[in-house]
Amino acid sequence: DTGVSQNPRHKITKRGQNVTFRCDPISEHNRLYWYRQTLGQGPEFLTYFQNEAQLEKSRLLSDRFSAERPKGSFSTLEIQRTEQGDSAMYLCASSLGFAGYTFGSGTRLTVV
C-alpha cells in the first residue's frame, strides 16, 4: 500500500467553475476525512465517512460542497461554482478506528 493518494496535486480554476478532487485511502482504513487548510494554519474539518456512510459535515461545508464515498473505497469532493475564498489546500486522511490519521499530500486549489 502506498499510503493515501490525492489527485490532482494542483488545480487552477476560474471562478464559477466546478472542480472535483479524488482521494484513495489506505485500503484497510474504514474512516476517511476531508480537511481544508490555509497557509500556516491547522486543518479545518470538512466531513468524514465511516465506510460509505457520511457521518458528519462541518457547517463550513456550504451547499456548494459535496462529498461521496461510494462502496466505502475512494472518495470525491466536489465544489460547485467556485469562489476565490475556496482557494486552499484540501487534505484527505484515513484511519482505522480511532488510530492516528494518515494524510495524503493534498490538492492545492487556486481560484482565479
Added chain:
Amino acid sequence: TQLLEQSPQFLSIQEGENLTVYCNSSSVFSSLQWYRQEPGEGPVLLVTVVTGGEVKKLKRLTFQFGDARKDSSLHITAAQPGDTGLYLCAGFAGNNRKLIWGLGTSLAVNP
C-alpha cells in the same frame, strides 16, 4: 472557541538550540497526537500519547502528556534545519469521533 491552544504560534531559532512547544486545553483528551507538516505536504503523524504522565522519545524529540490529560508538550533537543515545519497537536476529547486540532506552531531552524 479553540479547544486546543498551541504556543508559541511562531518560533525562529538557531541550529543547535533547544525548544519546547505547548498544547493546552481545559478539556480532557483520551489521546493526543503530534504531527509535523512541511510546506506543500500533508501532516505526518509523529506520536500518539494516551496515558496521563506518559513520556515518549523519538530521537531528539520528547513528547509529554500531562497527568490530567489536558495538555502536552514537545521538546526538541539540538534543533536542526531539517526540523523546520508546522507542528500540530490534535486529540480525541470525550465522545468526539473526530480529531480536534490546534492551530499549529510554525518552527524555523536557521543554519
